[in-house]
Amino acid sequence: MADPVFRVSELLAVLNQTLEYAYPSVTVEGEIASYKISKGKYVFFDIKDEQGVVPCFMMVYSLRQPLEDGMMVRLTGQPRVTAWGKFSITVRQVAPIGEGSLKRSFDVLHAALLKEGLFNAERKRTLPVMPKAIGLITSAESAGYADFIKILNHRFGGVDVQVANVHVQGAHAAPQIINALQYFNQQDSPPDIIVIIRGGGSAEDLAVFNDEPLVRAVAASRAPTVVGVGHETDTSLCDLAADVRAATPSNAAQIVVPDRHAFIAHTAQSQKSLYNYITAHIADVNKIASQARVRMATDLQAAIAAYGNRLMSARRLLAQCDPKAALQRGYALVQTVSGKSVTTAADTKPGDMLTITLARAILNVEVRYVKSSKR
Amino acid sequence: MSKVAKDKPTLAQQMQQLDDTLAWFEQPNIDIDEAYKKYEQGIALAESIQEQLTAMQNKVTILRQKFDQDA
Numbered sequence: 001m002a003d004p005v006f007r008v009s010e011l012l013a014v015l016n017q018t019l020e021y022a023y024p025s026v027t028v029e030g031e032i033a034s035y036k037i038s039k040g041k042y043v044f045f046d047i048k049d050e051q052g053v054v055p056c057f058m059m060v061y062s063l064r065q066p067l068e069d070g071m072m073v074r075l076t077g078q079p080r081v082t083a084w085g086k087f088s089i090t091v092r093q094v095a096p097i098g099e100g101s102l103k104r105s106f107d108v109l110h111a112a113l114l115k116e117g118l119f120n121a122e123r124k125r126t127l128p129v130m131p132k133a134i135g136l137i138t139s140a141e142s143a144g145y146a147d148f149i150k151i152l153n154h155r156f157g158g159v160d161v162q163v164a165n166v167h168v169q170g171a172h173a174a175p176q177i178i179n180a181l182q183y184f185n186q187q188d189s190p191p192d193i194i195v196i197i198r199g200g201g202s203a204e205d206l207a208v209f210n211d212e213p214l215v216r217a218v219a220a221s222r223a224p225t226v227v228g229v230g231h232e233t234d235t236s237l238c239d240l241a242a243d244v245r246a247a248t249p250s251n252a253a254q255i256v257v258p259d260r261h262a263f264i265a266h267t268a269q270s271q272k273s274l275y276n277y278i279t280a281h282i283a284d285v286n287k288i289a290s291q292a293r294v295r296m297a298t299d300l301q302a303a304i305a306a307y308g309n310r311l312m313s314a315r316r317l318l319a320q321c322d323p324k325a326a327l328q329r330g331y332a333l334v335q336t337v338s339g340k341s342v343t344t345a346a347d348t349k350p351g352d353m354l355t356i357t358l359a360r361a362i363l364n365v366e367v368r369y370v371k372s373s374k375r
Numbered sequence: 376m377s378k379v380a381k382d383k384p385t386l387a388q389q390m391q392q393l394d395d396t397l398a399w400f401e402q403p404n405i406d407i408d409e410a411y412k413k414y415e416q417g418i419a420l421a422e423s424i425q426e427q428l429t430a431m432q433n434k435v436t437i438l439r440q441k442f443d444q445d446a
Contacts, residue, residue, distance in 0.1 A: 129387065130385075130387050140437050149435060152433060153432070153433050156431065156433070157428075157430070157431025157432045157433050158386070158432070158433070159433045159434070160433075160434045160436075161434065162436050162438055163435065163436065163437040163438060164438055164442060165437055165438065165442075166442050175442075175443070176442040176443050177442075179442035183438075183442065260428040260429070263390070263424075264429065267393065267421045267424050267425050267428075268421070268425070270393055270394075270397055270421050271417075271418055271421045271422075273397055273400075274396070274397065274400070274414050274417045274418055274421075275418075277397075277400040277410070277414070278410060278411065278414040281405070281407055281410050282407070
């Protein structure tokens with residue numbers, strides 16, 4: 001059978017069909033070279049290794065992290081032959097790999113977003129102290145999730161936690177997390193805090209949190225955000241864009257709710273303070289009352305003593321005026337028979353009968369003579 | 376945030392009430408009868424707060440939806 005004869009465009013079509021059939025998608029690792037963006041829309045670069053070069057093409061909106069010549073990347077795309085007979089990969093997604101490239105990509109984006117003001121301290125909102133609703137974005141199968149929930153439940157209660165179960169690494173992670181953020185922010189009643197967590201991992205795993213659209217989505221969140229990714233020393237751009245950065249998922253749980261045990265201790269202390277206040281006041285009142293009692297007692301005693309003295313003086317005085325006392329002293333009471341006292345010469349005359357009362361006797365006598373004496 | 380405010384004060388409000396009661400005792404020349412009333416109210420409030428804090432639980436729900444449309 002003779003070889004089929006193609007027209008040029010037919011050849012290209014057949015080749016592309018074959019490629020589509022055999023390699024609908026390829027994933028390639030290599031170094032970026034000749035990187036350029038044309039008209040702000042079209043991205044062109046070569047991916048190469050020591051012995052080969054393949055041109056690549058993509059749209060700028062598919063770029064999620066900055067790329068530069070010299071970066072090692074892993075990309076996924078569809079190989080094809082262009083109308084000009086050029087072999088090219090149409091890239092669907094591309095990400096830096098290897099710590100060096102990841103760091104460079106991070107630095108470029110960090111500088112750009114910093115300049116935009118996305119990380120400014122003034123943008124950070126304070127978190128409510130006792131949130132009633134939390135939106136949690138994480139992988140529900142991860143240890144980070146388990147740690148967060150365990151510490152949250154131990155620390156506090158009364159919180160309604162909705163969990164958006166997403167990938168936290170790989171190519172699907174960033175879009176899923178963005179969707180989850182949108183979901184929570186578009187609820188009629190968005191949560192009081194949105195928390196995004198994932199545990200430790202390699203630099204590539206954590207690179208998800210340097211994805212530009214994701215970082216922007218975190219910065220734009222209506223609800224305040226807490227991001228806790230990796231270990232203490234890992235800082236991603238999402239961390240910087242969030243309202244509060246948590247060092248780890250466990251730390252995130254400590255940040256979003258207070259510690260009920262501390263509150264319980266505080267209330268116990270308040271009870272002690274109340275008790276101290278009231279006993280101090282009772283002691284005060286008692287002191288005032290007993291001081292008053294002592295004063296009253298002293299005053300009363302003094303008054304009684306004073307009256308006692310007056311009484312004694314009065315008695316003495318009275319005793320002195322008692323006619324019986326005079327009689328005891330030898331004086332006599334002289335009276336007429338009608339009982340009238342005789343004190344002057346005019347009160348009697350010779351021949352009158354008088355009664356003389358002595359201390360222990362009564363005499364009935366007749367007057368013999370009367371003589372007046374002037375004293 | 377969208378719930379209608381209930382008559383029962385929130386935990387945060389109750390804790391503020393307790394702090395206010397303590398502050399009341401700091402003023403000079405307080406009446407002993409009033410003080411005893413405040414004391415009893417404060418002790419009861421503190422106990423209630425402690426019970427609530429101990430009993431409070433969280434409700435954790437894993438949402439059913441998938442979030443994997445391209446963003």
